[in-house]
Amino acid sequence: MRDAIDWGSWVAGWTALAFVVIYGIFVVVNTVANHRARRSLDYRILVTGSRGKSGTVRLVHAALSGQRRVYSKISGAAARELRGDGTEIDTPRAGTTSVCELPQSMRRAARDNASIGVFECMAVTPKLIEMVQRVHIQAHMVIIPTIRLDHLEEEGLTEFEIGKSIFDSITTADVIVSAVEQPDIIDYYREQCAKHDIEFIHVNPKTNHHRVPGHHPTNLALALRVADYLGVDQQAAIEGLQSVTFEPRALSYQSITRENGSVLSLVDIGSANDPQSAWEALERLQFDSQVIVPVMVNRWERPLRAISFFATLRQHFSLVGVAGTLGTWMNSRHNQTAYRHSVDHERTDFFRVTRRMARRPEMLAQDIERRLGRSVDHLVIVLVENNHETTTDLLRKQFDRDGESLTLEAVEEKVS
Numbered sequence: 001m002r003d004a005i006d007w008g009s010w011v012a013g014w015t016a017l018a019f020v021v022i023y024g025i026f027v028v029v030n031t032v033a034n035h036r037a038r039r040s041l042d043y044r045i046l047v048t049g050s051r052g053k054s055g056t057v058r059l060v061h062a063a064l065s066g067q068r069r070v071y072s073k074i075s076g077a078a079a080r081e082l083r084g085d086g087t088e089i090d091t092p093r094a095g096t097t098s099v100c101e102l103p104q105s106m107r108r109a110a111r112d113n114a115s116i117g118v119f120e121c122m123a124v125t126p127k128l129i130e131m132v133q134r135v136h137i138q139a140h141m142v143i144i145p146t147i148r149l150d151h152l153e154e155e156g157l158t159e160f161e162i163g164k165s166i167f168d169s170i171t172t173a174d175v176i177v178s179a180v181e182q183p184d185i186i187d188y189y190r191e192q193c194a195k196h197d198i199e200f201i202h203v204n205p206k207t208n209h210h211r212v213p214g215h216h217p218t219n220l221a222l223a224l225r226v227a228d229y230l231g232v233d234q235q236a237a238i239e240g241l242q243s244v245t246f247e248p249r250a251l252s253y254q255s256i257t258r259e260n261g262s263v264l265s266l267v268d269i270g271s272a273n274d275p276q277s278a279w280e281a282l283e284r285l286q287f288d289s290q291v292i293v294p295v296m297v298n299r300w301e302r303p304l305r306a307i308s309f310f311a312t313l314r315q316h317f318s319l320v321g322v323a324g325t326l327g328t329w330m331n332s333r334h335n336q337t338a339y340r341h342s343v344d345h346e347r348t349d350f351f352r353v354t355r356r357m358a359r360r361p362e363m364l365a366q367d368i369e370r371r372l373g374r375s376v377d378h379l380v381i382v383l384v385e386n387n388h389e390t391t392t393d394l395l396r397k398q399f400d401r402d403g404e405s406l407t408l409e410a411v412e413e414k415v416s
Helices: 007-040 053-065 101-111 126-137 159-167 183-195 217-229 234-243 275-285 303-313 327-334 337-342 355-359 361-372 390-402 408-415
Strands: 043-047 070-075 079-082 088-090 116-120 141-144 175-178 199-202 252-257 263-268 291-297 319-323 349-352 378-384 404-407
Touching (some): 007 101, 043 053, 053 070, 053 079, 053 116, 053 217, 079 101, 101 116, 101 126, 126 159, 141 159, 141 217, 159 183, 175 217, 217 234, 252 390, 263 361, 263 390, 291 303, 319 361, 319 390, 349 361, 355 361, 361 378, 361 390, 378 390
Parallel strands (some): 043 116, 043 141, 070 116, 141 175, 175 199, 291 378
Antiparallel strands (some): 070 079, 252 263, 252 404
16 A cells, blocks of 8 residues: 655645746846836936936926926935925835835825936946836936045946946937936947947036025036926926925034033034035035034945045044044054155044044033134034944934024025
């Protein structure tokens, strides 16, 4: 007689097969839903590049909204989505940032009955940028606001390498709009666009005379050119820009009155992730009799960014704070002969901003004054390099709790 079948030994196999089938059905259903959502949008725009992506998305959304229903996805300092009626919502997120947010946002755009979708590309690795464009968005238009020395670990060590890496990832677009200013990158874009049958539009921000406080002129010029390309009346686009929104903490200036009556202020320009953009933001702070002390907000996975800020700040400031990683490296490296004499400058004192200082800003101010060797009537701490890090998040919370908040526009009017 044949042995009885041991059905119990089949349980693991059938369970595994069931999971595979269920997962396969899930993938197929999501793929179909994403495809339908993508097809529902008459025109899709992807914004990539080094700097200005989030601001450009907000400006393009505002410029187009007067005559078209637009849905936009922002992945800057905070993940946001701009709906067709002008309201702003948080992007639902489980865990860390993922390119999977994009097709989900596209499906929400379809439910919002949008005709145009504007999506910020959060990917920085060329392979991921290519996947975002080829698989998820399939954008008709790609906007590249600027190319700067950022994301050096993934995209290249020169501006040309970075510009080339980004362009080579999005060659399936119909039109590319860019305000890059480097002649060699412009020439490469023109040459490659002709090769791939892509329309190339180069925008010169100097030809645009409109101004939107809180937004960069380059991003504004791009938004107006995109609106013109898509047939939106220029006056309607300009009127639409009056409703443009801003990044969280954009142009924020917070102040605390210290125990001795002097003022301690905090400015966060951490979203300017390359030295050139940071300098453009710092230039706006050169007023009043204040003393500015930058604080580098380090992240362990961005060592090359830290080095570029280190090399820049040490030439211009006598005192620089460091929060996060690499503080010890900077101090020891700065003392080496090759670094001291590589550029003619006064020695910069790098000091670590501790969590204890972050919890007690008065202690931080006193430590800075001790290092400067004098008291300061108005001390301004400027967070640069990165948005978030545990210690500086604590410092922000203290200023949120105890400080007075103004916009830089209001501060400029106050001191002028």
